[in-house]
Amino acid sequence: MAASTAVVLDGVPETMLWTLYQRAAEARRPDTVLPDPEAVSLVEAVAESGGYPFAERFGHPHPLAAQALALRSACFDTVVREFLDAYPDGTVVSLGEGLETAFWRCDNGRVRWLTVDLPESLAVRHSLLPHGSRQPSVACDARDPAWTKGIDPARGVLVLAQGLLMYFRPPEVRELIAVCAEHFPGGGLVFDAVPRTPGRPADVAARRGPPVARGYRLPPMPWRMNAAERPKLAGAHPGIAEIRSVELPPGRGLLWGLVVPRVLRLPVLSNRRPTVTLLRFASR
């Protein structure tokens, strides 16, 4: 890890530092829901070398957000591990991977793990994290199907889009789903979505992102989806064979362990909650 690199990012690419910062804070706890030593050492090394002013930019890590983001990663990890049980030599494609360290949490010693991210984000990742022979990468906009080239669907393909699709416009999300279904028959795509905000028109959400720290707002999130809207995803491509909800694992503490799982079962809230969805594509 070359921690002396100064990290200069803004807009959506900078959000990869916010999610990493929160995950690392959660992973530092002895009772963490997501052990992630790579994330912890990455944040410490970058902060100590002055590479990025995490605390100045994002304030103190927020325990609830930190656990929520770690649970989201744990949820994706579960899907990856299930996939690797079925396809030990398969390819995991992580779109908008940022500084996710899921490879080190899930590696089975055989997986091919392709990182796809914007050039400026990928340059930061390359400067901070090691990349072995099974970890190729492509500097490419995920909305450009060029990243699909050279991936062998016969060995099994799982595409991850964690913390990415909310920053796209709705037609771009449908197009990305269609590209995955077209290129990876028999494969899958897992992604998270933020719900629509009641009383907040979609065009407002598309202009202004949520505040997450004093002085820092996430970028606008034009694509939102309530849980009940999932069936509509089938219209993106005829090759979509299954649409599955992936539930967060139980969390820790009163809120994430007890209250959130129960409250989210209430009909009015179960529709308006962040979701993780797995799409499976039919084999040809």
Ligand SMILES: C[S@@+](CC[C@H](N)C(=O)[O-])C[C@H]1O[C@@H](n2cnc3c(N)ncnc32)[C@H](O)[C@@H]1O
């Ligand atoms: C919120 S971060 C998520 C990072 C990581 N997946 C995680 O969950 O920690 C968003 C990531 O999406 C990447 N990104 C934004 N727009 C993109 C695009 N059009 N194509 C590919 N990656 C993109 C950013 O560079 C950044 O790495």
